[in-house]
Every structure is written in structure tokens, then in C-alpha cells.
Amino acid sequence: GESVGLHLPTLSVQEGDNSIINCAYSNSASDYFIWYKQESGKGPQFIIDIRSNMDKRQGQRVTVLLNKTVKHLSLQIAATQPGDSAVYFCAENNNAGNMLTFGGGTRLMVKP
């Protein structure tokens, strides 16, 4: 079946560095993608989203890039802070718009 997945299960970065978390998706018909952050013991927290008519979208310290040609999504976090340590999930909204398909997650560890 079609699914969303992630390349790296764990990413360790130094505080202050930039982080890049990658995600591959296989449903070429998907038109809406979301990044969530999940801290231990909490529910996923919305970070940023992007629709398929865009290639790039920026938020506060975060940028999402979408490459539809290779079906690739990335999340860039600028000046990574210890509070950014968490598991990050990309999610894909299906055509009917009622279901999110999540990847397995990438754990981001920020070293002080």
C-alpha cells in the first residue's frame, strides 16, 4: 500500500546548528502534508503544513520544502534549541481529506 516514510530514525545535532529532517511519500495524488512534533508523553503538535501547489513554506525558525518530482518532503529547523528535542512525524492527507497517514518518525536529539 502507499505510505509515508522517513529516511533517518535518529538525528543528533549540536545546539545552534540547523537541522534537516527528511520524509518520502509514495502517493503522488496527495495534496496536503503536515509536520508534527511529539514530545514524550504528549500528543503530536502541529508545526507547519504545505499544500501541493507550493514548493516552500516558512514559519518561525522552521521551513518545509516539498519536491513533488521525487515525492520528498523536508523540515528544516534553524538554530536548533534543546526544546526542539522530540520525535518529528511527517503526515500525508489522503484524497478524501479525512485521514492522515504518518511515517514512523525521526527522533531529534539536541546536544548542548
Add this chain to the structure above:
Amino acid sequence: ETGVTQSPTHLIKTRGQQVTLRCSSQSGHNTVSWYQQALGQGPQFIFQYYREEENGRGNFPPRFSGLQFPNYSSELNVNALELDDSALYLCASSLETGGETQYFGPGTRLLVL
């Protein structure tokens, strides 16, 4: 905080029992989706309720059922609990169905012994 609340926060049941989990959606949101998250994995879609009707279902057996009430709060019921049902159950609400951002609650941690 998203304004989505869930109860209880933790629950322990034994195999064969039944459980009901509750979710209150964010103010103004008429759509509630339920997900199961096993340890170390991403959430898996169970089903969605939109205006009190089921609006899509994932690959879960019929012993997983739900309800949505006129105030848009929702329940997830699981009958004949199995050990593999142990997971974090997440509720997410959205303004509408169809490509709207889903905002998650803190989840209910269910342990089946």
C-alpha cells in the same frame, strides 16, 4: 495547547474487557478523528466522525466503534480487548473534514493485561 481534551489520561484493562475513551474537540471544530499509536511508531488512523456520522475508517476491526455527539465531542469504544490494543489513543479535531489541519489532544494511554 490545542484545546482538544481527552479522558482518562491512563487506563488499565484486562483481556476481553471493554473500554470507552472520550474526546472533546476544539471550540468550533465539527470533525474528530481517532488514531492508535503503538510504542515507537507513528499514529494509525482508526476512523473519523464528521457531524455525528462516520466519515472514513482505517484498517481496524468492527470491535473498534465510535460516536460523535451534537456538541461534536466523541467516544471511542473498543470491545473484547486484546493485548495488542495496548497503545496511546489520540483524538484530533479539525474545523471541517477534507484537508483541514488536525489538532491533537494529549492522548489516553491504554494498557491491556
